[in-house]
Amino acid sequence: MAESKRMTGAQIVIETLIEQGVSDVFGYPGGQVLYIYDELYKASDRIRHILTAHEQGAAHAADGYSRVTGKVGVVIATSGPGATNLVTGIATAMLDSIPMVAITGNVPTSLIGRDSFQEINITGVTLPITKHNYFVSDVNELADTIREAFTIAKSGRPGPVLIDIPKDVQTAECDYTYGHETEAYQQKIADESYIDRAAEIINNAERPYIYIGGGAAGAGMTEDIVALAEKTDAFIGCTFMGLSALPNSYRRFLGMQGMHGRYESSMANKEADVIIGVGVRFSDRATGNTAKYSKHAKIIQLDTDLSEINKNVRVDVGIIGDIVSSFKRILNKCEERKHPEWNRIVDSFILESERISAAAEAKAGDAMTPRKIFDIINEIKDKDTIIATDVGQHQMWTAQYADFERTRRFASSGGLGTMGYGLGAAIGAQIASGDRVVLITGDGSFGMNLNELATAVTYNTPVVIVVMNNGVLGMVRQWQTLFYGKRYSNTVLDRKTDFVKLAEAFGAKAGRATATEEFRKEFYAAMHHDGPYLIDTVIDMDEFVLPMLPPGGSIDDMITVKEQEGM
């Protein structure tokens, strides 16, 4: 018989978290979670709490923690505004399928529904942005509810789960029976006939393209993906969420495709006659106009989520279930093939990509371009360095230029595109891994949640913050340049923020780079500093993210160069 003990709800929360293997939680205390924080205090030798500057930062930190470890990230907040401040963080995790458990306090059950002080129906608010959520009204159900929340968060297609616990449930007592970390639900195993059909299509392919996404990125599939590419002479592209799944140095890996994808990857995607999608959802940013997307290719899609099959793009074979085992089975049934013509075509795309890039760099001369910044970052960072980003031009430059050498080294908001995500996530990723994190951000995004500098300083996390400072909201401005007649409505940030002084005021180290060699010096110093280090990296406001597929366009409409002066 398992050992059991009389406990309060608040004690049960902590014991169940520890039982589920949680060693770190992020959060912010408040009136309706005081009992939980009291128990955190008592259990501080068994579970660590990281206090952020704002609940949103805590949610992003839990998300970053999960992205680099694969573990369930945990965040705690009080009722009302504490809970609503989590919303953007939870939605970010939902859109990118990141396992997270959010615990909120609420007013005592007797005050629920009366618009009490700091009362909000957070289960109602988060209904569309959680995989599932709970309002716990009985302390006897608390432990099993938390266990189930962890199971749901990490099962199948992962996602966030919220548990709302009213204050009186935290103080009520019941018998707690010690348990063990719960397992994820068993995934469906795909029927053999689907595997056969997929293998047959691949065996008959002449221009195979393996297309990997977030579902594959952290699933330990790197070796199998490489094996299939080698066996079938295929090339590999990825979605934004698929970055860091494969080493960029691998010859067959062409990088991200899509709206701001690399030329060679998007072109290979377009020319492929068979596309093998693994854990991808064919999002609008990846496909462009779906009516024109790979019309003549046969598409195979592997996903654990049945609603993803045929959601955005009609596929020829949809393989539902555990993608790791499905992929292995396909690999075993595929035959060795050689496609010299396909290699020749892809090589020509790579050459063209290099030509476009070299021409752009030649035109830029000595100016510190994003490309040069990333050349330096790639040169100085090591294989364990984690890259986090915010959202905007800097994020797409990261996707195009940053080199990854191993899995789970990337934290960025893909689906929701959350500006202000980066710093919290970087701190969470650093705390989770102990490895150095480089946060690539912009002056716009960074301005949203820079308060978390305080957290980075308090916990002395070695996070290198590269603020690509162009004084404008670059991505929106780029659209205004291209599609809104250069009417720069509210994208010119006429701010006088001195990011170096700002970082120093928070207690961090900081420096400024206006030229390439200055950046090299600063970045080298930052990468050897024990603690947060901000580099105000001044770039030109007219830098573009290219290539670009115009909204609603297809790969045929790709913009690769700034054709006109001043564009």
Add this chain to the structure above:
Amino acid sequence: MRNVIAVYVENKYGVLARVSGLIMRRGFNIDSLTVGETDDPEFSRITITLNGDDYAREQIINQLMKLHNVRNVRLLESGASVERELMMVKMRNTPDSRSEIMAAAEVYRAKIVDYTTDAMCIEVTGEPSKINAFIEVMKPLGIIEICRTGVVALERGSSIMER
């Protein structure tokens, strides 16, 4: 195209909001939704009717299957299932219309469940098309108010839906 979808759900906190909210946020319109406890009080059965093409139907079923409290979802084919709806209609009771209302009610096997000197309430059960037809008959006779339950449906024969 009209679709009738049966959903077995656990009788848990907020489950109706989860189901209806999901359909709403995926951009589909519900024509009717009924819910009631089953023979096992731990489960409820929801019947949803909605208009949508093959894509909409497939997405709704697949998305519903993902909800934690949903145990099973099934599309009910119109030929292979029995559909019923109940309506109560309150009519103005006047000497001129009274006999015609009562004659129509008899033809439609409707029941008069409330009767006062100035109003009567009629209960009618049947397939939605029959209910619609009854409304058309009643319209010129002075409808005061209408209340419909929405469709409930079961598959014909002995087949059952797994929980």
